[in-house]
Amino acid sequence: xxxxxxxxxxxxxxxxxxxxxxxxxxGIPEFEIVGLPDTSLKEAKKRIKAAINxxxxxxxxxxxxxxxxxxxxxxxxSCFDLAIAIGILIAMGKIPKINIEKLETTIFIGELSLxxxxxxxxxxxxxxxxxxxxxxxxxxxxxxxxxxxxxxxELDIKPATNIEEVIKYLNQEKEIPKFINNQYIFNEKxxxxxSEVKGQENVKRALEIVAAGGHNCIMIGAPGSGxxxxxxxxxxxxxxxxxxEAMEITKxxxxxxxxxxxxxxxxxxxRMPHHAIPISTMIGGGKNPKPGEISLAHLGVLFLDELTEFxxxxxxxxxxxxxxxxxxxxxxxxxxxxxxxxxxxSSMNPCPxxxxxxxxxxxxxxxxxxxxxxxxxxxxxxxxIDIHIExxxxxxxxxxxxxxxxxxxxxxxxxxxxxxxQQERYQKYGINSNSELTTRIIEKFCKLDKKxxxxxxxxxxxxxxxxxxxxxxxxxxxxxxDLELKENIEFKxxxxxxxxxxxxxxxx
Amino acid sequence: MSKNIIEYTSDLYPKRLKxxxxxxxxLYVEGNVENLxxxxxxxxxxxxxxxxxxxxxxRFVKELVEYNIIIIxxxxxxxxxxxxxxxxxxxxxxxxxxxxxxxNIYPEKNKELAKExxxxxxxxxxxxxxxxxxxxxxxxxxxxxxxxIGIGTLVVEGGYRSGTSVTAKYTLENxxxxxxxxxxxxxxxxxxxxxxxxKGAKLVTTTKDILENYKEITFCKRKTESKDILFDIPxxxxxxxxxxxxxxxxxxxxxxxxxxxxxxxxxxLTILQLNDKILELPGQRFIRNxx
Numbered sequence: 091x092x093x094x095x096x097x098x099x100x101x102x103x104x105x106x107x108x109x110x111x112x113x114x115x116x117g118i119p120e121f122e123i124v125g126l127p128d129t130s131l132k133e134a135k136k137r138i139k140a141a142i143n144x145x146x147x148x149x150x151x152x153x154x155x156x157x158x159x160x161x162x163x164x165x166x167x168s169c170f171d172l173a174i175a176i177g178i179l180i181a182m183g184k185i186p187k188i189n190i191e192k193l194e195t196t197i198f199i200g201e202l203s204l205x206x207x208x209x210x211x212x213x214x215x216x217x218x219x220x221x222x223x224x225x226x227x228x229x230x231x232x233x234x235x236x237x238x239x240x241x242x243x244e245l246d247i248k249p250a251t252n253i254e255e256v257i258k259y260l261n262q263e264k265e266i267p268k269f270i271n272n273q274y275i276f277n278e279k280x281x282x283x284x285s286e287v288k289g290q291e292n293v294k295r296a297l298e299i300v301a302a303g304g305h306n307c308i309m310i311g312a313p314g315s316g317x318x319x320x321x322x323x324x325x326x327x328x329x330x331x332x333x334x335e336a337m338e339i340t341k342x343x344x345x346x347x348x349x350x351x352x353x354x355x356x357x358x359x360x361r362m363p364h365h366a367i368p369i370s371t372m373i374g375g376g377k378n379p380k381p382g383e384i385s386l387a388h389l390g391v392l393f394l395d396e397l398t399e400f401x402x403x404x405x406x407x408x409x410x411x412x413x414x415x416x417x418x419x420x421x422x423x424x425x426x427x428x429x430x431x432x433x434x435x436s437s438m439n440p441c442p443x444x445x446x447x448x449x450x451x452x453x454x455x456x457x458x459x460x461x462x463x464x465x466x467x468x469x470x471x472x473x474x475i476d477i478h479i480e481x482x483x484x485x486x487x488x489x490x491x492x493x494x495x496x497x498x499x500x501x502x503x504x505x506x507x508x509x510x511x512q513q514e515r516y517q518k519y520g521i522n523s524n525s526e527l528t529t530r531i532i533e534k535f536c537k538l539d540k541k542x543x544x545x546x547x548x549x550x551x552x553x554x555x556x557x558x559x560x561x562x563x564x565x566x567x568x569x570x571x572d573l574e575l576k577e578n579i580e581f582k583x584x585x586x587x588x589x590x591x592x593x594x595x596x597x598x
Numbered sequence: 599m600s601k602n603i604i605e606y607t608s609d610l611y612p613k614r615l616k617x618x619x620x621x622x623x624x625l626y627v628e629g630n631v632e633n634l635x636x637x638x639x640x641x642x643x644x645x646x647x648x649x650x651x652x653x654x655x656x657r658f659v660k661e662l663v664e665y666n667i668i669i670i671x672x673x674x675x676x677x678x679x680x681x682x683x684x685x686x687x688x689x690x691x692x693x694x695x696x697x698x699x700x701x702n703i704y705p706e707k708n709k710e711l712a713k714e715x716x717x718x719x720x721x722x723x724x725x726x727x728x729x730x731x732x733x734x735x736x737x738x739x740x741x742x743x744x745x746x747i748g749i750g751t752l753v754v755e756g757g758y759r760s761g762t763s764v765t766a767k768y769t770l771e772n773x774x775x776x777x778x779x780x781x782x783x784x785x786x787x788x789x790x791x792x793x794x795x796x797k798g799a800k801l802v803t804t805t806k807d808i809l810e811n812y813k814e815i816t817f818c819k820r821k822t823e824s825k826d827i828l829f830d831i832p833x834x835x836x837x838x839x840x841x842x843x844x845x846x847x848x849x850x851x852x853x854x855x856x857x858x859x860x861x862x863x864x865x866x867l868t869i870l871q872l873n874d875k876i877l878e879l880p881g882q883r884f885i886r887n888x889x
Contacts, residue, residue: 291860292849292882440881446649447881449846452782456646456676480882482848548872570861585865589849592882 093180096197096226097173098217099158099165102379102419102426103341105220109159110170112177117153123174125158128166128378137168138175140204145253150182164423166378169211172200172230175253176260185260196228197221198256199235206253210234212347215340218242230256230266237353238344240271241337271353278356280326284498289484293320296479296590298501301327302508303569304523306412306434306474308397310592311481312451313444317437318362320481321393324435325358326498328391329506335389338429342381342388359390361432365399369407379419379426384411387432397436398466405471408434412474434474437481438467448483464593469558476525476562478592508572524569529561536564542584549588559594563587601700601728602627610634618746618772622725626700629721633691637815638668639808640744642765643677643754644787651755651787654779655680658752661805663690665817670695670748672740673708673722677754682711686718693747696724697740698732741765749812750775752802756790763790766799775811777802831875838866839886842876846883 093112098105108125121135142149156174158165176198179185199217200208214235219242221229228246231239236249247269250256258264284294293309293316300307301324309317331339340355349355363372363383374382384392394400411417415431440446441460446453455463512523519531527535538546546563549555555563564579567587571579604610604625612634615621627634639662643651659669659681669685671678673694685692692715698704700722703712712722725743726736741761745751745768753776756762769776776799781788795801802808809817831839841847841855853863867884870876877887 289850291853292864295860295864447879447883449881449883453649454785456648457652458646480848482850482881545869545872549868552872552874582862582865585868586861588868589864589882 091181091183093177095173095177095180095193097170097199098197098220099163099170100167100213100216100345101163101424103216103345103381103428105217106163107220107224108163108165110173110177111157111159112174112181113155113157114150114178114181115153115155119151119153121154121156123156123158125156125161126164127158128164130168131165131170134168134171134174134202137171137202137204138178141171141202141206141253142175142178144204145206145257147179147184150178154178154181166423167211167213168201168209169199169213169217171202172208172253172256173198175202176256179257180260185257187261187263189260189262192228193260195226196230197226199229199231200250201232202253208232208250208252208256213345214238215241215337215344215349218245219337219341221245230259236269237271238340238349240269241340241354243270278330278358280357280498282323283326284323284501285495287316287320287323288489288495290316290320290481293479293481294496294501296477297324298327298505299566299569299573299590300324300433300435300477301501302505302573303476303512303566304433304525305476305566305569306525307436307477307479308475308593309435309437309479309481310440311437312448312483313439315481315483317481318393318395321391321395321435321437322360322362323498324391324433325360327501327505328358328433329502329509331356331358331389339389342385342428346381346386348386359387360393361387361390362393362395365394365396365401367400367404369401369404372404373407373411373417373430374419374426374428377421378423379421379428381428382417382430384408384417384430384432385428388429389431390433391435392432394434394436397438398463402466402468406468409470409474436475447480450483472593473558475593476566477590478594479590480592504573507575508569511572511575524565524572527561527565527568532561532564536568536579538564538579538584539581542579542581545581545584546588553588553591553594555588555591555594559591563591566590602631604631612747614749615743615746618742618768620742621746622743625723625725626728627721627723628700629716630691630719631721633668633693633719633721634723634747636668636691637666638670638693638748640670640748640751640765640769641677641681641754642671642741642744642751642756642762643681644756644760644762645674645676645678646757646787647676647680647755648785648787650781650785651677652680655754656684658754658779658802658805658808659684659690660688662752662808663688664820665805665809666690666820667817668693668748670744672697672744673703673705673712675705675707679708679711681754682715682720686714686720689718691718692720694720694722695740695743695747696722696726696732697736698724699726699728699730700724701728702731704732737761738764742768745769745772745774748774749815750777750808752777752779752808753791753794753799754779755781755785755787757787758789758793760790763794766790766794775800777808777811779803831870831873835866835870835875838863839870839875842870842884842886844885846879846881846885848881848883852884 095110210232218239230248233249248266411430419426441455443454445451567583570583669692671681751769778791778794778799
């Protein structure tokens with residue numbers, strides 16, 4: 091007898107509908123799966139056989155052939171176990187009262203364990219999104235994945251613990267109630283705040299500009315000056331995630347298997363990979379490509395602490411993703427596309443010993459050593475960083491200074507306002523923030539009056555800034571003007587923006 | 599300025615140089631010849647200096663120049679270059695003694711600096727034919743001339759067994775004074791200065807210590823025009839400017855002291871900086887610029 095069941099195979103972030111066809115015929119006992127399965131799928135045979143036997147149903151001693159159609163798409167992972175097992179049971183005629191019409195709009199996801207229990211799998215959210223698109227109404231899935239799937243409220247989510255429960259449901263003996271997440275409230279919660287950082291007003295100001303314009307930035311400072319602490323709090327002043335953005339992020343985390351119990355990701359991601367990270371983990375890769383750190387930081391912050399310690403190749407690999415905001419990974423098994431629209435934030439010491447320019451500790455490095463150290467960061471990468479911030483160590487006497495420290499909420503209000511202005515202004519140009527401005531649009535929106543222009547010229551001559559600083563200063567001053575709700579860039583905006591080019595002054 | 603050759607017998611040949619043990623037979627000179635006869639002090643130190651060395655070198659050279667003293671050094675990397683540059687910056691005259699021919703400036707990186715020196719009334723000299731290349735032997739030979747021209751030698755910093763120690767030795771052989779800037783015992787480039795002090799060189803903490811040594815010479819300080827410092831500073835910037843002094847302060851401190859918001863402080867500092875009223879030190883700290 092023949093049975094057909096629908097399921098969804100994932101290729102990167104995108105799913106495609108596949109049909110699981112089961113044929114049981116008389117002949118020499120055999121169990122085979124065809125249709126480009128990978129090893130974990132081939133092993134499904136053993137799991138399914140044991141799971142069915144242990145669910146008090148005798149596995150048929152017949153010739154069983156499973157075809158995963160269309161046969162030209164590669165299928166991987168253990169999420170088809172449940173679907174194949176149900177296909178066999180239907181073909182065996184063990185579920186006599188099954189509603190064939192309803193089966194057309196139902197998919198099964200889940201890995202089987204030998205005792206018939208259904209285990210959780212990765213990538214549930216992208217599967218459910220695809221399911222909704224192709225008109226599926228019911229999804230039967232592992233209980234542990236129910237919360238994540240319930241984000242797609244249009245689907246009838248039916249969580250099951252073991253295979254017997256599914257059989258009873260299909261045979262219309264026992265109904266499985268739709269899973270509704272009552273506690274599901276979309277509000278973010280960060281367990282940190284900018285008001286916890288004492289002093290460092292100039293860094294906070296710079297980070298406010300960074301957040302408002304979506305600029306990439308680098309913090310330069312002695313060990314223990316609080317670079318990491320400040321960077322971690324950057325996400326708390328970025329605009330709140332929209333539900334669509336949250337889904338996009340959750341999709342990426344879902345296929346990487348990094349989702350926690352909560353289901354939907356509500357906070358902007360903050361990723362801080364160690365500097366020994368290999369390229370494939372940074373940009374994504376592997377035999378069956380998984381998203382890398384840059385994709386996991388999508389719509390959030392990628393923070394590289396001690397930038398100069400990173401492998402040069404790893405850093406250079408970041409250049410295209412920063413520009414394109416997505417990464418293509420080509421493998422034998424196909425081409426994968428992962429989004430990676432992140433803010434690039436990094437930190438480094440000003441010199442090898444870390445104390446160049448510090449008031450209390452003497453720097454032991456020679457100018458030559460400092461130059462060599464700073465040159466570890468390539469020009470092209472530096473080209474992509476708009477703002478350089480100098481972070482000083484806080485003096486002990488200022489630790490208890492409690493003069494009105496702003497909270498993240500207050501700063502965020504200003505950031506939101508500036509972002510809104512930018513979105514309205516750039517609607518026609520397909521960009522969202524000042525950081526994405528191209529040379530042509532800069533000419534249009536960053537006009538300077540004579541006084542500001544003269545100031546910029548003098549600054550270039552006096553401070554020996556490099557040419558690459560020119561556009562950066564314009565972009566940053568545009569953001570400063572937006573923060574003040576000014577239509578035109580003014581003299582003082584340019585003057586402030588000039589101070590955020592510290593590295594250009596070092597590297598000559 | 600043309601290139602000259604000064605023979606040992608010439609009147610132009612610096613008198614102090616004649617007195618050393620093996621004076622060069624002739625000198626190839628480019629730039630102002632007069633400088634060789636003026637009162638000059640050799641400033642020497644390591645090619646790989648520390649931050650401390652740079653700071654001290656700048657401080658002492660600047661003050662020496664104020665007394666119209668010629669700065670003599672070797673155009674090498676590190677302390678030598680810093681000494682030459684600081685001297686030029688404070689519009690002083692400087693003499694560079696090359697370990698190579700005049701056409702073959704060593705190190706090549708400092709060719710521009712050599713041009714600057716000549717342009718600003720300084721002098722470049724060498725005892726070698728114009729296209730001679732530098733080698734390790736010539737470095738040491740050159741050092742005897744550096745020590746020979748000046749009335750004394752100021753040692754900024756140097757490592758153990760370095761060219762610096764050789765120059766100091768020559769200076770003592772010529773019965774001239776060696777001045778040493780003290781250094782931390784942990785500073786690997788402070789070994790020579792501390793060692794020399796131990797052996798009897800004069801420890802100097804201010805330029806006055808150097809001048810005191812020459813009772814027979816009267817040094818006159820250059821005249822500086824005194825004017826109201828606030829005169830050409832726009833009203834809105836004065837509040838910030840008054841609060842900036844000789845102790846380096848960062849943006850946050852200045853903002854706190856003046857009670858201005860951080861963004862306002864940042865932009866006003868830029869303008870003061872571009873008008874040369876204040877200077878930015880490493881680590882984004884600011885001090886007053888004393889022109």
